[in-house]
Amino acid sequence: MAQNHSFDIVSExxxxxxxxxxxxxxxxxxxxxxxxxxxxxxxxNKKDKLININTKDDYSLKASVDILQTKFFRRGIxxxxxxxxxxxxAAGGRLKQKIDLQxxxxxxxxxxxxxxxxxxxxxxxxxxxxEQVRVQGAKIDDLQSIIALIKEAxxxxxxxxxxxK
Numbered sequence: 379m380a381q382n383h384s385f386d387i388v389s390e391x392x393x394x395x396x397x398x399x400x401x402x403x404x405x406x407x408x409x410x411x412x413x414x415x416x417x418x419x420x421x422x423n424k425k426d427k428l429i430n431i432n433t434k435d436d437y438s439l440k441a442s443v444d445i446l447q448t449k450f451f452r453r454g455i456x457x458x459x460x461x462x463x464x465x466x467x468a469a470g471g472r473l474k475q476k477i478d479l480q481x482x483x484x485x486x487x488x489x490x491x492x493x494x495x496x497x498x499x500x501x502x503x504x505x506x507x508x509e510q511v512r513v514q515g516a517k518i519d520d521l522q523s524i525i526a527l528i529k530e531a532x533x534x535x536x537x538x539x540x541x542x543k
Contacts, residue, residue: 383521384514385542386507387491387528389483389535391459393424396479399449400429406445418442427479429460432468439465439473446477456536480535482509487535491528498527 400422407413407420416438421430429446433439447457461478468474483491491511492504500523502515515521525539 382514382516383518383543384512385521385525386540387483387511387513388509388538388540389459389480389487390538391427391455391479391481391536393422393427393479395453395455396429396450397422397424399453399455400446402453403442403446403449406449407442410441413438413441416442420446427481429477429479430474431477432472432474434472436465436473439475443475443477458534458536483511483535483537484509487533490533494527494531495524498524500524 400420404418404420407416407418416434418431418433418438420442422428423430431439431442431446433442443462447460450460451457459480461480463476463478465473465475485506488506488509488511492506495502495504495513500515500520501517502513502520502524505512505514513521513524515524521542528537
């Protein structure tokens with residue numbers, strides 16, 4: 379009897395790495411000459427998986443977000459994990475922006491992944507399990523082809539591949 383191999387497609391953010399990226403971004407913001415007087419704050423709420431940026435104007439906000447994205451990229455966290463919300467006015471004429479950290483694959487995105495896998499015509503099966511997709515198949519080569527296919531698809535959310543058995 380053929381042994382089935384499997385792996386899980388997940389979308390996770392390492393919160394410790396995210397915290398490190400936020401701290402590095404804040405340090406750079408406070409050291410940059412053009413942002414020194416902006417009194418910018420960047421805070422990570424690990425419980426809600428949310429980053430809050432509070433700064434003095436639009437330029438400082440855009441520069442801060444750019445620095446944050448750069449730090450995330452350098453720490454190996456996909457920038458796709460950052461879901462930027464619209465900037466809002468804050469007290470004293472300042473601006474604030476909330477950035478959600480996307481974690482887990484939504485049902486809608488899971489369906490996109492399973493549809494893509496079924497259209498590939500490879501002999502594998504895909505099952506949606508909570509916020510991840512499990513892919514099973516008899517051949518490891520087919521599973522590796524699925525990983526390559528999903529990387530190529532370039533979804534608007536980050537994907538990782540875990541539990542390869």
